[in-house]
Amino acid sequence: MPPEEAAQPVRRTRLTAEREAELFGAVLDLLREVGYDALTMDAVASRTRSSKATLYRQWRGKPELVVSALRHEAPVDLMRFDTGSLRGDMRAIARHMDEGQCVKDAELLSALGHAVHRDAGLHQALRELLIEPEVRALDQMLQRAVDRGELAADSPARTYVPHMLIGGVVTRFLIEGVYADTDFLVGYVDSVILPALGA
Amino acid sequence: MPPEEAAQPVRRTRLTAEREAELFGAVLDLLREVGYDALTMDAVASRTRSSKATLYRQWRGKPELVVSALRHEAPVDLMRFDTGSLRGDMRAIARHMDEGQCVKDAELLSALGHAVHRDAGLHQALRELLIEPEVRALDQMLQRAVDRGELAADSPARTYVPHMLIGGVVTRFLIEGVYADTDFLVGYVDSVILPALGA
Known part of the structure; x- marks a missing residue:
């Protein structure tokens, strides 16, 4: 393994703060429109022009994505x-x-x-x-x-x-x-x- | 108008207490199964073998029927x-x-x-x-x-x-x-x- 590669930390693409805020806003809009049960990761991906792989990589799944969106909008x-x-x-x-x-x-x-x-x-x-x-x-x-x-x-x-x-x-x-x-x-x-x- | 008819109070058919309890139980079962939004008077009529006319005559509509069922089951x-x-x-x-x-x-x-x-x-x-x-x-x-x-x-x-x-x-x-x-x-x-x- 070349030394410069070993020195690289494991990186995953981070969303910018703006992109994350936009994505969380879309999740809450969808929640208001269709409710929690009917909300799908497919719909979030489509609404935000993201890949589902990105959504699952950044959050573990729908519950974590929804709660993260809520926490972002309501930082008590x-x-x-x-x-x-x-x-x-x-x-x-x-x-x-x-x-x-x-x-x-x-x-x-x-x-x-x-x-x-x-x-x-x-x-x-x-x-x-x-x-x-x-x-x-x-x-x-x-x-x-x-x-x-x-x-x-x-x-x-x-x-x-x-x-x-x-x-x-x-x-x-x-x-x-x-x-x-x-x-x-x-x-x-x-x-x-x-x-x-x-x- | 014959006097005996004038003497009659306006009457509507009352359900028996047993029939009412059975009907309220079915309303709450349906509520648990499908939720409030999806609950219809048609479904209540069908589940309880009642006519919709009877349901609307006894209660004014779906909100009153649902709340009456709840009050009956939860008489605080x-x-x-x-x-x-x-x-x-x-x-x-x-x-x-x-x-x-x-x-x-x-x-x-x-x-x-x-x-x-x-x-x-x-x-x-x-x-x-x-x-x-x-x-x-x-x-x-x-x-x-x-x-x-x-x-x-x-x-x-x-x-x-x-x-x-x-x-x-x-x-x-x-x-x-x-x-x-x-x-x-x-x-x-x-x-x-x-x-x-x-x-």
């Missing part, structure tokens, strides 16, 4: 909220949720919330790539509040914070017929989440 | 919980939710939660026939706690109790991959709902 990135107080952090999340895909795309999320009951691969990808990182980031935020003395380390409500946050967003449309907005979410943080935590 | 009937304390009432709801259709049929509910975004008639029927009566019953339960001095009349968490309750049920599968059970729901009542209410 809880770690960037570090306001110095639990109330400030939680309100920052509430305001961010209103701006984010999670509320504007409530229909898309409800479609996925339905599909996870039938598709274990989608559920696993959603939990590994989206939910578990957010739950860990949320727990680090709560740990900072414990370290600052704002929150008891053994607050029984602590493990329920992800359920409270996601529950507030997804139930408002069902119950009231309007989407959760900043006023609703900040009110939910102030009236439910912080008092439940005893903070 | 919050009014029957009156244990004498807010904690007792809320725990009774938690235990009842675990027994009820709302958890065992999480997939069916997520299908409807998705369909309401596309079908205003379904959403209206669901809110009028199922959600609003439950929200009113829940508010009467909270008012009894206010009257007993257990709860401040202006508790800011009061209006969020329906969101908390439904949110606890629907988010657990998404976040943890297991369905809400009695332990989870009673823990949610004790750790989240009662502390948020300051009760």
Whole structure:
């Protein structure tokens, strides 16, 4: 083997950021149009003029591609909220949720919330790539509040914070017929989440 | 007009309770099999050997029939919980939710939660026939706690109790991959709902 070849790292073609964003946008458009079940890798390849080999090489399959597209469009990135107080952090999340895909795309999320009951691969990808990182980031935020003395380390409500946050967003449309907005979410943080935590 | 005819009230054929239960069961079976969008009154008529005229006469249309079937199978009937304390009432709801259709049929509910975004008639029927009566019953339960001095009349968490309750049920599968059970729901009542209410 010639030395210059041995020195080459194994490379695979990376998509440019622009190309990736365009591809993720097309995946979400298709999801809105046909739903998760009817979405095929063939349709994604055709819509984006990609080869299926490229799609499978970059992502493992349809669940990972869909969740990666969702994560790209809805980068919650809880770690960037570090306001110095639990109330400030939680309100920052509430305001961010209103701006984010999670509320504007409530229909898309409800479609996925339905599909996870039938598709274990989608559920696993959603939990590994989206939910578990957010739950860990949320727990680090709560740990900072414990370290600052704002929150008891053994607050029984602590493990329920992800359920409270996601529950507030997804139930408002069902119950009231309007989407959760900043006023609703900040009110939910102030009236439910912080008092439940005893903070 | 002969007097005996004028004396007759307008009558329509009522289904027997057994026949109605059988019909509702078939509607929910069909819902699980094909989903809300693909469910047709023709299919219900054929599966239950009814005439479509009967279905439309008894219910106004597909949304009302589906929601009536759901209400029949999942009679939450919050009014029957009156244990004498807010904690007792809320725990009774938690235990009842675990027994009820709302958890065992999480997939069916997520299908409807998705369909309401596309079908205003379904959403209206669901809110009028199922959600609003439950929200009113829940508010009467909270008012009894206010009257007993257990709860401040202006508790800011009061209006969020329906969101908390439904949110606890629907988010657990998404976040943890297991369905809400009695332990989870009673823990949610004790750790989240009662502390948020300051009760």
